Every structure is written in C-alpha cells, then in structure tokens.
Amino acid sequence: MDKHQTPHASGLILLLISFCIVTCLSEWNASDGPLSEIDDYPFNAQLDDNYNLKWQFNSSHIMFKIKVKTNGYVGFGISENGAMFPSDIVIAWVSGGKVHFHDRHGTARAVPKIDKQQDWQLLDFKREDSQYNTLTVIRKLNTCDDEEDIPIMKGTTRIIYSYNDKVPNSDDSIPYHGPKTRGTKSLLLLDPPLAERHFVKMPDDVMTMDLLNSNYSVPGKDTTYMCRLIQLPRPLDGKHHLIRVDPVIQEGHEKLVHHMLVYTCSKPLPDAVLDKPYECYKNEPKVAQQACLYTLLAWAIGGTSFTYPSNAGQSMGAPDDPVYFKVETHFDNFLERSDYVDNSGFRLFLTKQLREHDVGTLLVGALNDNNLIVPPHYSSFLTRGYCLPKCLDKSLGNQELRVFANLLHSHLMGRKMATRIVRDGVELPPIVKDDHYDFDYQETRVLPKERVIKKGDLLITDCYYDSSKRTSVSYGGFSSREEMCLSFLFYYPKIDPHICFTRLEYKKDNKTMYPDGIESYINSTDWTLESNRKEFVENIRKSDIVEQCFVKDDINQWPSTQPKKFKLYVPKDTCHDGGNGGLVSALSNQALVFFSVFIASIVKWKYAGERN
Numbered sequence: 001m002d003k004h005q006t007p008h009a010s011g012l013i014l015l016l017i018s019f020c021i022v023t024c025l026s027e028w029n030a031s032d033g034p035l036s037e038i039d040d041y042p043f044n045a046q047l048d049d050n051y052n053l054k055w056q057f058n059s060s061h062i063m064f065k066i067k068v069k070t071n072g073y074v075g076f077g078i079s080e081n082g083a084m085f086p087s088d089i090v091i092a093w094v095s096g097g098k099v100h101f102h103d104r105h106g107t108a109r110a111v112p113k114i115d116k117q118q119d120w121q122l123l124d125f126k127r128e129d130s131q132y133n134t135l136t137v138i139r140k141l142n143t144c145d146d147e148e149d150i151p152i153m154k155g156t157t158r159i160i161y162s163y164n165d166k167v168p169n170s171d172d173s174i175p176y177h178g179p180k181t182r183g184t185k186s187l188l189l190l191d192p193p194l195a196e197r198h199f200v201k202m203p204d205d206v207m208t209m210d211l212l213n214s215n216y217s218v219p220g221k222d223t224t225y226m227c228r229l230i231q232l233p234r235p236l237d238g239k240h241h242l243i244r245v246d247p248v249i250q251e252g253h254e255k256l257v258h259h260m261l262v263y264t265c266s267k268p269l270p271d272a273v274l275d276k277p278y279e280c281y282k283n284e285p286k287v288a289q290q291a292c293l294y295t296l297l298a299w300a301i302g303g304t305s306f307t308y309p310s311n312a313g314q315s316m317g318a319p320d321d322p323v324y325f326k327v328e329t330h331f332d333n334f335l336e337r338s339d340y341v342d343n344s345g346f347r348l349f350l351t352k353q354l355r356e357h358d359v360g361t362l363l364v365g366a367l368n369d370n371n372l373i374v375p376p377h378y379s380s381f382l383t384r385g386y387c388l389p390k391c392l393d394k395s396l397g398n399q400e401l402r403v404f405a406n407l408l409h410s411h412l413m414g415r416k417m418a419t420r421i422v423r424d425g426v427e428l429p430p431i432v433k434d435d436h437y438d439f440d441y442q443e444t445r446v447l448p449k450e451r452v453i454k455k456g457d458l459l460i461t462d463c464y465y466d467s468s469k470r471t472s473v474s475y476g477g478f479s480s481r482e483e484m485c486l487s488f489l490f491y492y493p494k495i496d497p498h499i500c501f502t503r504l505e506y507k508k509d510n511k512t513m514y515p516d517g518i519e520s521y522i523n524s525t526d527w528t529l530e531s532n533r534k535e536f537v538e539n540i541r542k543s544d545i546v547e548q549c550f551v552k553d554d555i556n557q558w559p560s561t562q563p564k565k566f567k568l569y570v571p572k573d574t575c576h577d578g579g580n581g582g583l584v585s586a587l588s589n590q591a592l593v594f595f596s597v598f599i600a601s602i603v604k605w606k607y608a609g610e611r612n
Helices: 006-024 286-291 389-396 518-524 530-542 580-611
Strands: 043-048 051-057 061-069 073-079 087-095 098-106 121-128 132-140 157-164 182-187 207-212 223-231 240-248 257-265 294-300 312-316 324-332 345-351 360-366 381-387 401-409 414-423 432-434 445-453 458-465 486-492 498-504 545-551 554-560
Touching: 043 157, 043 182, 051 157, 061 073, 073 098, 073 132, 087 121, 087 132, 098 121, 207 240, 240 294, 257 345, 294 360, 294 401, 312 345, 324 345, 360 381, 360 458, 389 498, 389 545, 401 414, 401 432, 414 486
Parallel strands: 360 498
Antiparallel strands: 043 051, 051 061, 061 132, 073 087, 073 157, 087 098, 121 132, 157 182, 207 345, 223 324, 240 312, 240 345, 257 294, 257 324, 360 486, 381 458, 381 498, 401 445, 401 486, 414 432, 414 458, 498 545, 545 554
C-alpha cells in the first residue's frame, strides 16, 4: 500500500468501526441519534489557555474532543471531589510513532493505575501544527465498573485535567505534570446552559439594559448583603420579553461577588429611597419590606449567561409589569479588604418579538433562620424544606406549570441537593438533582425535559451538608459560613408570584421536644457521640413544621405536620438489577472491549502511516 493511501484507508476503517460501536450495541437508543465525529461540537469549555474541551452526548454515551498545546502527554478525567483521587482518568501520548492510551483510575498522588476493564475508547489521535495533541474519546455514561470508574450523571461533574511537554518513558513512568499544567473545573456535562450552545441566535431587534452597582465601596468585613432600590433605567415602549441575562462581574471580583438577585416591587417607590445602597435585611426601607419580595433574576458564583427557551420570556414593559426593583449583591470578603469598589451586576437582553409564554419564578426550600440547624461532625446531614399543596394551589387552579430551568443554592457545607415532586402519593423522578454540588459553581441549569407541576403536587427540597470538619453548630443565615437550602424554579405560564418555605418547630403534637429550649440543647450536647447525632436526626424526622406562603402581597403561615409517607421513587438500576438491563449492559461492555482492540490498532496504524 502506498504510504499516502494509508491514512485515508485507515480513516475509513476507523469510521466503520466507530460507527459499529455507537450503533450496533443492542442497548443503543437510536431515537437519540448516534454520536459521530463532527467539527463543531455543541458544547465547549476552555479549561485553561492551552486546554480546550468539546463534547456531545446522548442517552447512553458521551464523546469528548480534547485539544491541548503540548508535545507530551494529555490527561483528562472525572473526580468525585476535584482532587487526584478518587478519579477516573485517561492519559494519551505518542512515542516512536506509537499511540499510547489507557483508561486509568487515581487512588493516590501517584501515577494512575491502568483499569482492568478499558471503558474509555480512543477514536482518534492527531498531531496538529507540530504543537497540539488532539484526541477524541467516547465512553458510556455508566460503565457499571463500580471499582475503577465514576458514572457521568446529570448535575455537576468535576473535571480534572493535566498535560506535560515531556513524553513518558513507559506506561508506568509518567512525569509529574507540575502545578501550572493541571487543574479542575466543574461543568454541567449532561445539562449544560443554553448560552453554551453554538446555535443560539438573538433576534434582530434585541436591545440591552444594564443593572449595575455604581462604584459601591465594599465594607472591609467578611459578609455584606448590599441592596439598592431602582427604577427601570429607561422606559420601554410597550411589552418586551427578556430572553437572556448575562452576569457582569467586575474583573478581579470573581471570588468577591457570591450571588446577585433582582426582586420585583409591586408598588411604586418614592424617589427618596432610590439608588441609595443599604445593608439588606437590616436597614430595609419599610416600603420595600412588603413590596419587593419576588425573585425576577438569580445568579450565583460560577454561573454564566442564561438564555430562555425559544417559546418563553420574562415580561417587561407591559402595563401590569413592575418598573421598580430591588437589586441584592452578596459580597464574600474573606480577607476583609476595604479597597474593593464594585460595579458588577446584570446585562438584560430584551426583544419586542414576543414569545408564546410569560415566565415566572417559584422559590421553594427551607426557611433561612436559626431553626435551620446543622450540628458538627456529620458527613451527610439532611435539611429538608416542603412546598405543601395548600400554598401552591391557591394560585394554580386547574392549570399546569412547566418548569424548564432551576438554580439550586446552598453554602460552603452543601454537598448534595435535589428538588423532588410527589403526586397522588407517588414520588416522581426528581425535578432536579445534583449529587456533586459545588459552592463555586452555582449555575442555572436547563432541564433536559420540561417538568409539569399540577394542583395537589407536593414539592420537597433536600440539602445534604458535610459538617465533619466543623467543631461548632452552624445555623441558617446569610454568611457563606452559615447555610441556606433554596431552589429557584423557572416555569411558564406565569401565575401570581410565590415563595413557599417550611421551618422546623422541634415540637411534636404541639409539645416541645426540648423543655429547656432548642438552643440550650444544641449548646449542651456532645456532638462527637454518634448516639447524640442519631437522636437529633430522629427528632427532626418527627418534628412538626410551620409553612410560610407568600403570594403577591399576602404573607401567610400555618402549623402543619410533615407529609405522610408516600411511595418513594427508585431509579432503575441498569447495572445491578439482575434482569435484562444488567445482562445487556454486561454484553455491551464486552462488545466495547472487543472493538477497542481494533480501534487502538487502527489509531496506531493510522498515526504510524502519517509519520512514514
């Protein structure tokens, strides 16, 4: 064979084998569409100046294209905590015309071990312009290899990466990457923001409007909640739809600005209170305490632009739409510097090309006060907030809400979060779930499928905290060292605005569980004893609750008991169910391993042919 024909022939064989892998397996969901090598992947992340990651996925597999400026090896992986171990890793390089590639796992700060079962498959490896290594890899979302792999799920995934210009001497001798050519980044691989998709196009008449802090001097203290009451910067000539929101974070303030919220005000505000910064929840003007309650926009640290779906937008400029707003900014000034002057805020994108539906926001979770208690020494402590049907049904009537996006929010101890839904005594799949919640990456996520809320539905928000490194009790509060348990649900069609919280009473049948008071009990308990920790959890499970329901200008609360038992949702276990799902998965893994031998040989042959 002529050496100029080798890459072409090997490329054809590679294409055929790759196609067979992603289309011939019996479990492959053809309706999802097979994955194939393309030039323009729908999702993209720049991990550092030299490392670019693109990806695409369907219901069973995910494919990555990795381009790194290096002459040596490329490392890429998934970690449970953003660290070297435990992690699921691939490492690739070229030496002597031969491609080296293995599926590995990290167990220590050492060279990752080669997996017994090779689930990551190398589809292509290229050297570009004598300075870039580009590789394409594919893997099942869940390989069922519990010992050496990490499943890729909806919610936050912690990516780890590394590279080095040195070529390894062998598969077992890989040079240390160094502190500047490694990193970690949290991404929503399976529910990425719409703004990251290349095909999102803005209308021709789009206009922008900024809501920014105006040279605000941040106090030199740990936590500041700054609020400002404003009028719409300029009047709108008729109804518009807000279709995109960009965070505008002042350069150098990426860690300072923790979150930002914009609330609508249901009543006109006097000029005397406008554009004057004040400390939220302490020096709040009385007119704002009752009028400015409902969330219009929400952003938290790590978040990016948010684009609304093509059939819905936030209504602005209509006769009944608010023109007064409260802008809240939470500053996390750990170093207590007094030289920060901030101009962060939001950029709004509006259009007169109206969409079918107006968007609303429903805020659910646990009331943020001193009854939200997280004792120390728990590796996984659950706080739970309910939205009972009595609150939501008040405005819902017989119509349905379609939830299309969500923002989960807790603070430094947050590890897992979920918003669940129960209908007619049966729990449905969760509206949103994040088993790897990252305080530094709080992104508004678009749901893969819209979820319906109906009259009579029960909503549950679960927040799991890790307080194992704390030595004292933590409470609900506004500081990042205190805790929150909130879930913002973005939906259409819009109904009267709602906030739906519950708080624990630490009572049972209206009788206190702690005669000397909950505060005395908390402060006198030895939390290092497992028996005390278990007892507190059991008492929380039995405790009565109070629901707080905010609808328009009405604020109601009533005592209640925690919801009765219901049939729990149990996700299908395709790996260990003992039925056809497990068998098909095992056979498919064998097929992947079988074909991987051919892929590896073709890639190596292809590269060697290009070198000759």
